[in-house]
Amino acid sequence: MNSTKTLHDSVQLGELKLQNRFVVAPLTRQRADKDSFIPNDVMKEYYTQRASFGLIITECSQVSKLSDVFYWSGGIYSKEQALGWKKVVDSVHEKGGLIMLQIWHCGRSANISQLGGKQPIAPSPIAINYKSRATGEDYPVPHELTIEEIKEVVQQFKQGAIYAKEAGFDGIELHGANGYLVDQFLRDGSNKRTDIYGGSPENRSRFCLEVIDALAEVFGYGRTALRISPTGRFNDMYDSDPVGLLSYLLPELDKRNLAFVEFKRHGALENRAVVYPDRKTPQEQMPDFFRIIRKLYKGNIIANDNLSIEEAQELVQEEVAQACSFGYKSINNPDLPLRVKNGWKLNENLDRDTLFTQGPKGYTDYPFHNQE
Numbered sequence: 056m057n058s059t060k061t062l063h064d065s066v067q068l069g070e071l072k073l074q075n076r077f078v079v080a081p082l083t084r085q086r087a088d089k090d091s092f093i094p095n096d097v098m099k100e101y102y103t104q105r106a107s108f109g110l111i112i113t114e115c116s117q118v119s120k121l122s123d124v125f126y127w128s129g130g131i132y133s134k135e136q137a138l139g140w141k142k143v144v145d146s147v148h149e150k151g152g153l154i155m156l157q158i159w160h161c162g163r164s165a166n167i168s169q170l171g172g173k174q175p176i177a178p179s180p181i182a183i184n185y186k187s188r189a190t191g192e193d194y195p196v197p198h199e200l201t202i203e204e205i206k207e208v209v210q211q212f213k214q215g216a217i218y219a220k221e222a223g224f225d226g227i228e229l230h231g232a233n234g235y236l237v238d239q240f241l242r243d244g245s246n247k248r249t250d251i252y253g254g255s256p257e258n259r260s261r262f263c264l265e266v267i268d269a270l271a272e273v274f275g276y277g278r279t280a281l282r283i284s285p286t287g288r289f290n291d292m293y294d295s296d297p298v299g300l301l302s303y304l305l306p307e308l309d310k311r312n313l314a315f316v317e318f319k320r321h322g323a324l325e326n327r328a329v330v331y332p333d334r335k336t337p338q339e340q341m342p343d344f345f346r347i348i349r350k351l352y353k354g355n356i357i358a359n360d361n362l363s364i365e366e367a368q369e370l371v372q373e374e375v376a377q378a379c380s381f382g383y384k385s386i387n388n389p390d391l392p393l394r395v396k397n398g399w400k401l402n403e404n405l406d407r408d409t410l411f412t413q414g415p416k417g418y419t420d421y422p423f424h425n426q427e
């Protein structure tokens with residue numbers, strides 16, 4: 056179906072009214088304070104620079120010390136972290152922007168140097184089958200969560216949502232993508248449980264839906280969202296039947312009337328995937344990714360991964376997606392929506408060496424159009 060909708064039109068996603076359909080994709084940039092994981096002034100400036108996007112989704116924010124892979128990531132498990140985020144949020148609001156927190160637990164991909172001798176946690180005792188980027192070492196075999204421990208993790212997410220609400224965020228997005236804890240439960244390559252949290256798509260979706268419901272108790276469903284990457288391979292992930300999983304999960308999400316689901320298709324991050332000869336490729340599993348999703352999900356869709364402006368425009372016009380999120384393009388174009396609207400050239404220079412370094416270099420020094 057073709058419509059006259061464009062990326063520049065406003066859109067209502069649940070209770071969020073976006074001024075346009077450009078979304079800053081969640082991007083870990085490791086600029087918070089190292090030991091406290093408190094968001095700071097350079098982060099405030101970075102996010103505020105992007106207030107002309109219809110919506111900013113923050114970097115993934117960990118719900119506990121054990122739930123983190125990276126150093127210098129802004130956490131959401133202490134009052135001080137919430138206060139740090141509040142400065143970011145207030146500043147984005149002053150510029151008329153909307154900002155959601157991406158809430159996260161990394162599960163089996165935890166950085167062992169941050170675990171203080173503890174084992175990472177996961178649905179099943181299956182390690183990631185390559186070396187950790189953070190430590191250069193093998194990933195340890197994770198501890199299989201008991202049902203009681205699963206409930207505790209759900210509560211950690213809820214407490215994180217309470218802090219996020221105190222910080223004034225406009226909503227909350229659960230990170231269910233890229234092979235972290237929620238994704239580890241969803242997919243059958245990492246979830247071999249035989250209890251109510253494993254086996255059928257219904258059982259594998261249970262943890263995700265319990266966390267969504269816990270977040271919505273704090274924010275309401277109209278300000279709660281989920282990100283998933285059902286065919287992604289990053290962090291050694293696989294599901295033998297992603298369409299089967301989605302055929303259960305997405306109608307369940309539809310019942311809840313979320314603000315949106317952000318779908319990340321198989322893309323550039325997958326370069327480090329282990330190749331298993333017996334596994335189907337993502338393209339074999341879901342050839343026309345977004346159009347398959349559109350048939351399975353009635354609610355609002357944010358599309359992501361390696362989208363050109365033209366493809367994003369097409370998805371919005373055909374109402375396959377209500378909005379599109381941009382990762383790399385939002386790093387080097389803080390004013391991306393204005394550049395596209397006015398026909399100004401996009402900045403193509405991206406410094407990969409400063410993606411995960413600290414301080415303003417390669418973070419807040421990308422030029423606005425009028426500074427070029």
Ligand SMILES: Cc1cc2nc3c(=O)[nH]c(=O)nc-3n(C[C@H](O)[C@H](O)[C@H](O)COP(=O)(O)O)c2cc1C
Binds near residue numbers: 083
């Ligand atoms: C530096 C960097 C950090 C990222 N951090 C996150 C993150 O914190 N949470 C998340 O869900 N995805 C994260 N991603 C994935 C991006 O949100 C996005 O899916 C990916 O960059 C593909 O979109 P793009 O082609 O528009 O950049 C990250 C990607 C990059 C390059």
